[in-house]
Structures are given as structure tokens and as C-alpha cells.
Amino acid sequence: MTIMPYAEPVSEAGSEQVTSLAAQIGRVAAPLRSQVLDVLREAILSFRFAPGQRLIERELIDMTGVSRTTIREVLRELAAEGLVKTIPQKGAVVVALSPEEAEELYELREVLEGHLVKKFVERASDAQVVALRRAFTQLESVVERREGTVAVLKAKDVLYEVLLTGAGNSALRASLSQLHARVSLLRASSLSSGPARPPEAVAELRVLVEAVEAREAGAAADAMVTHVRAAARTGIEAIRHSSHALVAATS
Amino acid sequence: MTIMPYAEPVSEAGSEQVTSLAAQIGRVAAPLRSQVLDVLREAILSFRFAPGQRLIERELIDMTGVSRTTIREVLRELAAEGLVKTIPQKGAVVVALSPEEAEELYELREVLEGHLVKKFVERASDAQVVALRRAFTQLESVVERREGTVAVLKAKDVLYEVLLTGAGNSALRASLSQLHARVSLLRASSLSSGPARPPEAVAELRVLVEAVEAREAGAAADAMVTHVRAAARTGIEAIRHSSHALVAATS
DNA sequence: GCTCGTCCGATTGTCATACAGTCAGGCGAG
DNA sequence: CTCGCCTGACTGTATGACAATCGGACGAGC
Structure with a gap:
């Protein structure tokens, strides 16, 4: 399912008719992290990264324009989702299934x-x-x-x-x-x-x-x-x- | 419960007879990250952190002795495992099931x-x-x-x-x-x-x-x-x- | 020519620091 | 008593730095 890019809005228990407003102000900026996560996940699932391919932090930084901090957090999430495997001292690799x-x-x-x-x-x-x-x-x-x-x-x-x-x-x-x-x-x-x-x-x-x-x-x-x-x-x-x-x- | 800053890698008591070669070559110093992950997961599952409780990065840093970088990566993994939920601008919270x-x-x-x-x-x-x-x-x-x-x-x-x-x-x-x-x-x-x-x-x-x-x-x-x-x-x-x-x- | 040991560069793992943005709660003014 | 502002506590993100490690190139010796 793809973890929701936007966070679950803390349901503004307020009046109903403001739905559009709530949507607007509620989620203007999704956490940068989750955007990157989506992009990378999409890239993997659409085969732009081949199975077995190494995902080098530096390159991802160049591609996405975000900092290493963010990239690394995203890689952890991808690893937990089972899309990449983290090899110690080697980094992230797109999973290749046997x-x-x-x-x-x-x-x-x-x-x-x-x-x-x-x-x-x-x-x-x-x-x-x-x-x-x-x-x-x-x-x-x-x-x-x-x-x-x-x-x-x-x-x-x-x-x-x-x-x-x-x-x-x-x-x-x-x-x-x-x-x-x-x-x-x-x-x-x-x-x-x-x-x-x-x-x-x-x-x-x-x-x-x-x-x-x-x-x-x-x-x-x-x-x-x-x-x-x-x-x-x-x-x-x-x-x-x-x-x-x-x-x-x-x- | 302070985690040792250095991994407890190959016990350099190596002067003993090499019990198992596999152990030597297999063990490449457990990433600090995974140790912290284990500790936190354990802490959650053994109820030392209550459901609904906020996990504040600073406190985790104090408890474990590792840097914020590491803590944050661990929190991402825990989130992906479904043990904590990350609330935007609020941070990690131990999941409470309805x-x-x-x-x-x-x-x-x-x-x-x-x-x-x-x-x-x-x-x-x-x-x-x-x-x-x-x-x-x-x-x-x-x-x-x-x-x-x-x-x-x-x-x-x-x-x-x-x-x-x-x-x-x-x-x-x-x-x-x-x-x-x-x-x-x-x-x-x-x-x-x-x-x-x-x-x-x-x-x-x-x-x-x-x-x-x-x-x-x-x-x-x-x-x-x-x-x-x-x-x-x-x-x-x-x-x-x-x-x-x-x-x-x-x- | 081939094997082996050594050195170097590329990368990861981890840390310290910094700063803007946001949320909650307190405090003071009306 | 309510409203709005201020401040403190945190998170989100970026940057720079450094040790450790791995793979491969390079060069020496046979």
C-alpha cells in the first residue's frame, strides 16, 4: 500500500463544511522525507533501479537534492518494506528475489x-x-x-x-x-x-x-x-x- | 541500560583457540544501529514504554548514548514495523491499538x-x-x-x-x-x-x-x-x- | 607471466552542530 | 473569562567531519 505520503490528518473534529479549507491548510507540505520515499519506491517498482543494483547515497542525494540525513532515513524505511536490502558496510541494494x-x-x-x-x-x-x-x-x-x-x-x-x-x-x-x-x-x-x-x-x-x-x-x-x-x-x-x-x- | 558506544564485536580475547572460523569471518561488528533497534524494540514489547507514550529523541539519546542520527534511523525502522507511529511535527509515539x-x-x-x-x-x-x-x-x-x-x-x-x-x-x-x-x-x-x-x-x-x-x-x-x-x-x-x-x- | 601483498579511493556508519518551522501551554491584556 | 501573543520544547533537515571497511589497482617478487 504504500505508506501514505501525507500524514493522517489529525482529524479536525471541527465543523464539516470546512473540508476544503482543512485540506488546504491541513496538508500543504508533506514531510520531505515521505516525498523522497515515494519517489524512490516508485523508481524501484517501475524498474528504473534494477534488482541487485546498489543505491549509493551520494547519487541519491544528487538525484533528489535532499540531504544525506533524509536519504538515509528513507533507505531504512525501504529496507523495512523489503524493497531494498542493507548490506553492512556496503549499503542499500535493490532486492533481487531468488x-x-x-x-x-x-x-x-x-x-x-x-x-x-x-x-x-x-x-x-x-x-x-x-x-x-x-x-x-x-x-x-x-x-x-x-x-x-x-x-x-x-x-x-x-x-x-x-x-x-x-x-x-x-x-x-x-x-x-x-x-x-x-x-x-x-x-x-x-x-x-x-x-x-x-x-x-x-x-x-x-x-x-x-x-x-x-x-x-x-x-x-x-x-x-x-x-x-x-x-x-x-x-x-x-x-x-x-x-x-x-x-x-x-x- | 546504556549501550556501549563501541559495538561488542569480535571479543579480542582471540588468543584462545579459534573456536569457529565462521564466527570470525561472519561477524563483522554489528552495526550500532541494529543494536539500538533491538534495545528499543525490546523496550516497547516489554512495556517499558507504554502505548501512546511519546518517544522523544533527546531522551532516547540520553538513554542509549548514540547520536541523534542513529536514533532517527532506528525510529524509522520501528515505524515501518508498526511498533511506533510517527506524527508529523510531533515525532514517534508508541502505537496504541484500538x-x-x-x-x-x-x-x-x-x-x-x-x-x-x-x-x-x-x-x-x-x-x-x-x-x-x-x-x-x-x-x-x-x-x-x-x-x-x-x-x-x-x-x-x-x-x-x-x-x-x-x-x-x-x-x-x-x-x-x-x-x-x-x-x-x-x-x-x-x-x-x-x-x-x-x-x-x-x-x-x-x-x-x-x-x-x-x-x-x-x-x-x-x-x-x-x-x-x-x-x-x-x-x-x-x-x-x-x-x-x-x-x-x-x- | 603470475601470484601476492599493499595502498588508495569510494562509501558507509556515526557523531556534533546548527537552524528554521511548528505545536502546546503559559501569561498577560482586555 | 476569553483571546491572542510569546516562549520553550521538539522535530525536520542540512552540513561537515572522521574512522572503518571494502574492492580493486598497482607494483614487487618469483
């Missing part, structure tokens, strides 16, 4: 996303179910029209967002967001997840959405597990192929 | 620990199963002999450690460790989890261990879920009672 680790992550995803879906079915309002359907339709059309990988990812994110919100468990949301971040790191390793997957993924998700609409928690969860498992297969396969290079790069 | 958040955490624990047990049954060696039984027996006797709460917690930790190792998924381990930390934060909120729980917990865990020994994954997982659910009930109940005070302390 096939085994990837497998572990997918196993976790299976469990958590299965649960996510189950809770969504239990708790989501009808409106949220509709939103899910809408998000799915959107994804479908993006895939059909063969828009870029980025567009597909974005559509998927929307869909997940609907699920996370509907499931109503912020701890689950936090865990899954972190997990997703790390998994998409894997995507960076294997470059493309293979061109054949998206259509299949859509088919799998269609099953999911329909089960949700029928309010069948078990079936929906199963569909999600199936989906994740399929994604795992290709994902791990891909990383396995490119792993030689990675091993070289990492060591 | 009943709702506690409920969410327990829900997650149910899922993850259920999975943990299932995987343990699937993957653990016979030796590990024996280790589990041993850990359980130890816990049992600690509870019977009415040793302190600390001893009980320690024994539980050992048991969990066995499970985590046997399940063979380091990502799962990481997630659960974090989760456990946050849950035990809850214990700090509610002071004592109630004196009646331990014996019940032992009974629940006995069911678990026996199911594991019979290699019945489903039953074992169910037992764990039951256990967590029971713990949740008392845990949340406790926090709910003390929540007024907490709200006051937090705000």
Missing part, C-alpha cells in the same frame, strides 16, 4: 488473497460488488485492446483496491500491499511476465467476479487462489530463466 | 497461523515434530508450575519458533513476526491478559500438537485457528476495557 523466495511470496499471496476475497464476499456492500465488476470490465477491455503492460497493471491495481477496501481489514491491506510490492519486484527481474498471461488472467478473474456476485465466498476464494497459483507458475518460471544473470548481478 | 485494529490483527493471525501449521505438517521433519512436542511439554510445565508471565511468553516463543522453522517459508516468518510484535503490543495495553488464559491455551495447543503428530494438517490448522480465536476473545475484551484510559493517554 526463485525460492518468489515461491514463498506467492504461497503467502495465495493465502492472503484467498482470505481477502472471502472477506470481501462477507463484508462488501452491493455497491462495492458493482465496483468490482466495473473494475473487472475495465481490466478486460484494457487487455482486449492490447494496451500496454502499464495500463494492464494499473487496471489490476484498481481491481485490487476495490477488494482491499471492501474486505475492511487495514492490517490485511498493509500486509498485502507490502507483498504486492515485493512480488512486482519480481516482475522487474523477469522483465515481461510473458505475453500470453493477461488473457488467461482475465478469464480467471471473471470466474472470481462471478462467484463474488453470487456471494459464494468459498468459490470466489478458490478462484482467487487459482489465479494466484497460475500467476505464480509463470512468474517463477520467468525468474528461473533469468536467474543466472541475476545471480551474477547479485553476487 | 479494539478494531486488534480485531483485524487477530483475524490475520488466524489465517496466517492456520497456514503456518498446515505447512508445518506438510514439510516438517520427524525431528521437528519431536521438537514441537518438546517445546509444548516445556510450555506445559512452565504453566503448571505457575512461573511468571515472562516465562510463559518465552516458552510460547520457543514453540512458535519451531513452527516457523518447520514450515519453511521465510516470507511467512517475516509477516508473522511482525504481526506477533504488534499483537503483543496489545498485551501491553491490557496489562495482563487475564490469569485464566494460560491453562486454556495449553489445552488448545495440546490438541494442535497431537494433530500435528498424527500428521493431520487440516485438524492441526483448525486447532490453531481455534487457539488464536480464543486468544483474540480475551485479548480484545481486555483492550476494550482499558480503552478509555488509552484514548485519554493517546490524545
Whole structure:
């Protein structure tokens, strides 16, 4: 989930109608630190920093224009999120996943996303179910029209967002967001997840959405597990192929 | 509790026979930072810092003897672990869980620990199963002999450690460790989890261990879920009672 | 030519200091 | 008694400095 860039506004318990004002005065300047955090996280997840690449403080300073103090604090946060690894006396390195680790992550995803879906079915309002359907339709059309990988990812994110919100468990949301971040790191390793997957993924998700609409928690969860498992297969396969290079790069 | 300014690295008592080469080359002087992290985490989890309490940098500096730079980096890590919350312009505060958040955490624990047990049954060696039984027996006797709460917690930790190792998924381990930390934060909120729980917990865990020994994954997982659910009930109940005070302390 | 030990540069880990910005609470004026 | 200002306590951020360490280049010796 990406830690919120802006701090939780200390809810101005004041009168309602000042919302716009509160927004204005409440959060004019986000802590510099969190802005940098966002930028770097984004850079890693969009593969502008390759897995295994060293993140040298000096260079980050030059790139961002903030002081070393700030950079270092940000690096600690990224490390805690699992996006970079800090090697003693060596500094921060973008995490490169081994096939085994990837497998572990997918196993976790299976469990958590299965649960996510189950809770969504239990708790989501009808409106949220509709939103899910809408998000799915959107994804479908993006895939059909063969828009870029980025567009597909974005559509998927929307869909997940609907699920996370509907499931109503912020701890689950936090865990899954972190997990997703790390998994998409894997995507960076294997470059493309293979061109054949998206259509299949859509088919799998269609099953999911329909089960949700029928309010069948078990079936929906199963569909999600199936989906994740399929994604795992290709994902791990891909990383396995490119792993030689990675091993070289990492060591 | 002053931390030694210098790391306690290779004990230069090296004149002795080199017990283990690995130890020598492996240990590269623990970064001061990580030592401080451990100390503070420990302090939080052992309730020496109360939930809602502000952690003022200056005071931490005095307590630990390290510089502000280091302290701040540690605080970022603690924040990412979910043990402290950073309020803009206000600094770090030990997290205080609301009943709702506690409920969410327990829900997650149910899922993850259920999975943990299932995987343990699937993957653990016979030796590990024996280790589990041993850990359980130890816990049992600690509870019977009415040793302190600390001893009980320690024994539980050992048991969990066995499970985590046997399940063979380091990502799962990481997630659960974090989760456990946050849950035990809850214990700090509610002071004592109630004196009646331990014996019940032992009974629940006995069911678990026996199911594991019979290699019945489903039953074992169910037992764990039951256990967590029971713990949740008392845990949340406790926090709910003390929540007024907490709200006051937090705000 | 090859191996080995040494030295150097690049970086991290840590510290001390400084200063602006912000928030809370006290104090005094109306 | 309320309002507004002032001050003190902290955080957020920047800067400079220095030891320790690591990797690689360089040069000596075989």
C-alpha cells in the first residue's frame, strides 16, 4: 500500500463544511522525507533501479537534492518494506528475489488473497460488488485492446483496491500491499511476465467476479487462489530463466 | 541500560583457540544501529514504554548514548514495523491499538497461523515434530508450575519458533513476526491478559500438537485457528476495557 | 607471466552542530 | 473569562567531519 505520503490528518473534529479549507491548510507540505520515499519506491517498482543494483547515497542525494540525513532515513524505511536490502558496510541494494523466495511470496499471496476475497464476499456492500465488476470490465477491455503492460497493471491495481477496501481489514491491506510490492519486484527481474498471461488472467478473474456476485465466498476464494497459483507458475518460471544473470548481478 | 558506544564485536580475547572460523569471518561488528533497534524494540514489547507514550529523541539519546542520527534511523525502522507511529511535527509515539485494529490483527493471525501449521505438517521433519512436542511439554510445565508471565511468553516463543522453522517459508516468518510484535503490543495495553488464559491455551495447543503428530494438517490448522480465536476473545475484551484510559493517554 | 601483498579511493556508519518551522501551554491584556 | 501573543520544547533537515571497511589497482617478487 504504500505508506501514505501525507500524514493522517489529525482529524479536525471541527465543523464539516470546512473540508476544503482543512485540506488546504491541513496538508500543504508533506514531510520531505515521505516525498523522497515515494519517489524512490516508485523508481524501484517501475524498474528504473534494477534488482541487485546498489543505491549509493551520494547519487541519491544528487538525484533528489535532499540531504544525506533524509536519504538515509528513507533507505531504512525501504529496507523495512523489503524493497531494498542493507548490506553492512556496503549499503542499500535493490532486492533481487531468488526463485525460492518468489515461491514463498506467492504461497503467502495465495493465502492472503484467498482470505481477502472471502472477506470481501462477507463484508462488501452491493455497491462495492458493482465496483468490482466495473473494475473487472475495465481490466478486460484494457487487455482486449492490447494496451500496454502499464495500463494492464494499473487496471489490476484498481481491481485490487476495490477488494482491499471492501474486505475492511487495514492490517490485511498493509500486509498485502507490502507483498504486492515485493512480488512486482519480481516482475522487474523477469522483465515481461510473458505475453500470453493477461488473457488467461482475465478469464480467471471473471470466474472470481462471478462467484463474488453470487456471494459464494468459498468459490470466489478458490478462484482467487487459482489465479494466484497460475500467476505464480509463470512468474517463477520467468525468474528461473533469468536467474543466472541475476545471480551474477547479485553476487 | 546504556549501550556501549563501541559495538561488542569480535571479543579480542582471540588468543584462545579459534573456536569457529565462521564466527570470525561472519561477524563483522554489528552495526550500532541494529543494536539500538533491538534495545528499543525490546523496550516497547516489554512495556517499558507504554502505548501512546511519546518517544522523544533527546531522551532516547540520553538513554542509549548514540547520536541523534542513529536514533532517527532506528525510529524509522520501528515505524515501518508498526511498533511506533510517527506524527508529523510531533515525532514517534508508541502505537496504541484500538479494539478494531486488534480485531483485524487477530483475524490475520488466524489465517496466517492456520497456514503456518498446515505447512508445518506438510514439510516438517520427524525431528521437528519431536521438537514441537518438546517445546509444548516445556510450555506445559512452565504453566503448571505457575512461573511468571515472562516465562510463559518465552516458552510460547520457543514453540512458535519451531513452527516457523518447520514450515519453511521465510516470507511467512517475516509477516508473522511482525504481526506477533504488534499483537503483543496489545498485551501491553491490557496489562495482563487475564490469569485464566494460560491453562486454556495449553489445552488448545495440546490438541494442535497431537494433530500435528498424527500428521493431520487440516485438524492441526483448525486447532490453531481455534487457539488464536480464543486468544483474540480475551485479548480484545481486555483492550476494550482499558480503552478509555488509552484514548485519554493517546490524545 | 603470475601470484601476492599493499595502498588508495569510494562509501558507509556515526557523531556534533546548527537552524528554521511548528505545536502546546503559559501569561498577560482586555 | 476569553483571546491572542510569546516562549520553550521538539522535530525536520542540512552540513561537515572522521574512522572503518571494502574492492580493486598497482607494483614487487618469483
